[in-house]
Amino acid sequence: MPQANIGLIGLAVMGQNLVLNMERNGYTVAVYNRTTSTMEKFVAEHPGKKLVPATTLEELVQSLERPRKILIMVKAGPAVDAVIQGLVPLLEPGDLIMDGGNSFYRDTERRSKELAAQNLNFMGVGISGGEEGALWGPSIMPGGPRETWEMVRDLLEAIAAKAPEDGKPCVAYLGPRGAGHYVKMVHNGIEYGDMQLIAEAYDILQRALGLEAAELAEIFDQWNQGELDSFLIEITAKIFRRIDEETGRPLVDLVLDKAAQKGTGKWTSQDAFDIGAPIPTINSAVVARIISSLKEERVAASKVLPGPAQTRYEGDKQALIDAVRQALYASKISAYAQGMALLRMASAEYDYGLNLAEIAAIWRAGCIIRARFLNRITQAFNRKPDLANLLLDEELGKAVAESLPAWRHVVQTAVGLGIPVPAFSASLAYYDSYRSERLPANLIQAQRDFFGAHTYERVDREGIFHSNWEPA
Structure with a gap:
């Protein structure tokens, strides 16, 4: 033998x-x-x-x-x-x-x-x-x-x-x-976020503009020629083109809206909570899949819970399509920033010694989240290996800044029309939270000290403090 x-x-x-x-x-x-x-x-x-x-x-x-x-x-x-x-x-x-x-x-x-x-x-x-x-x-x-x-x-x-x-x-x-399987887990978590963001872009274009599958296929094909060039965008265009042989309808329209999961996205969220890493886009994607599984409850709720009177966008159609493209790109950068920051924190927590530039480089081909802009992520970490967050990279930060007006417009429009955009919203909220010098956590600490004597720190002096918050 x-x-x-x-x-x-x-x-x-x-x-x-x-x-x-x-x-x-x-x-x-x-x-x-x-x-x-x-x-x-x-x-x-x-x-x-x-x-x-x-x-x-x-x-x-x-x-x-x-x-x-x-x-x-x-x-x-x-x-x-x-x-x-x-x-x-x-x-x-x-x-x-x-x-x-x-x-x-x-x-x-x-x-x-x-x-x-x-x-x-x-x-x-x-x-x-x-x-x-x-x-x-x-x-x-x-x-x-x-x-x-x-x-x-x-x-x-x-x-x-x-x-x-x-x-x-x-x-x-x-x-x-476990470094290899940890990185694969986070890859899958980013994948969850990426897929949810694409699904939300589809939902906006479909519900706000009434676009049909053939039109959506053309749009996603065009998007795949630019900064959104990726495996997931490519296959999404192909999905929109597939016609069901029995009914003659786009097959995607016949797929039941209940998304399954094998657990890697949930593991990513759970471990991020354990080590204190904020990954709201990935978390929102996991929750979105769970809500999608409540199909029977959603059908019943749709008959009794009111939404806004206006459900169609009345502005310039092409302008909204372009804005959704920009919002999707900015949201993807935000999602990858969260995932890479999680890897950085986990590397320190578990003594893995991860090289983030190398990780981004090996995701450039072969994997599900392969995308053109992973080259920009690799370059960002090569320029500054200790980069705390991709949003702080000059090039990627500039790309996000240029997309901000469109990003905010899309989220505002979707909310106004009653279209759920948990991942778009979470991605933008992460950006706004990360750029905020001061957050309302001071009030939370005051509340915690009021009801549980959990103490707090001050901005004007060193030390740990506890106060009697009842009126004198």
Whole structure:
């Protein structure tokens, strides 16, 4: 039996496509799936490929060159632990297990410590790009011991997407333990925000202007030629063009308005609350998906809760379309600023040593949030690696400032027409809060001291104070 360079466990579509990607790039891959027939069917469908079938974990381990490298592609959670438990007795010190699923970073932290205690290497490897990315080049976010990165660096660089600007692989060593899965989690949180912002732009154009899907497709195509150029804008235009064969209607109009989620956006919000990082756009996107799931309640509420009398925009149509484009771009910058600031704070909190310029660079291709303006984010952090917030970058700050009148106009217009824009509003409120020298938190502190003697600080002297707030 030939010795394989790497083993892969879990032959769902993502796993299969990663195998084909690795094999196409010159690697011999041993493959195993808990349901043997799935593995046998996959191997049979790809004759002549450098694949080594394994019907048991023992066979898989025996087929690998030393030190062994195994990539797990199974559902996050207990399934990952079960596979690891099955592998550990079969491996030798120095072998490497990689988890390529969407695992919670704290599970990755735990597994890293447990396997290190047994002299085994472990990496949490975030992979973004969906099925196409897995096959032709995803963005890859590995975390673990630096020496294990060197064990698989050539392989990961070979299969990763290549940035169109400079051809660099969209993969980099991110940091120890759970760093890779943490970055992937935040990537997905930003993705939630990005998708919600695009959905709100669509909702405004549809409800305020009465635009049909064909018109929306043209608009999003045009937007994709400029600063909004991105994978999500590109596929949105394609979605608007898809016609349902049975009804002849745009398929998007027939999709039920209940958005699902797998948990990574929620994890991002939860961890941001834990470490004290404000990410209101991402939070609003998570909440928006939850509200969307209350379809039956919303239908009932729509019959009894009044909205504004005016629901259509009566101003210049093209001017509002242009304003929505500018508001979307500014909101996206705000959302990415929040996500990158979260990464900066988490890096300090968890001792990850994250390089924000590098992270933005490996998101330029392959991943779901790939976009032209990630180059501007990379440049911003290259200019100033300790940049506290992207809004403070001269170039990005200027872009936001130029969009401010349109941004405010869009939010005001949507609110006036009764169109919910939680992510647009949250993005703008974050900007206004961040630029405010003084916020009304002084009143909150006074209230806390009044009812709970929680004390407060003063602007005119040092120290901690408590007052009797009742009238003398």
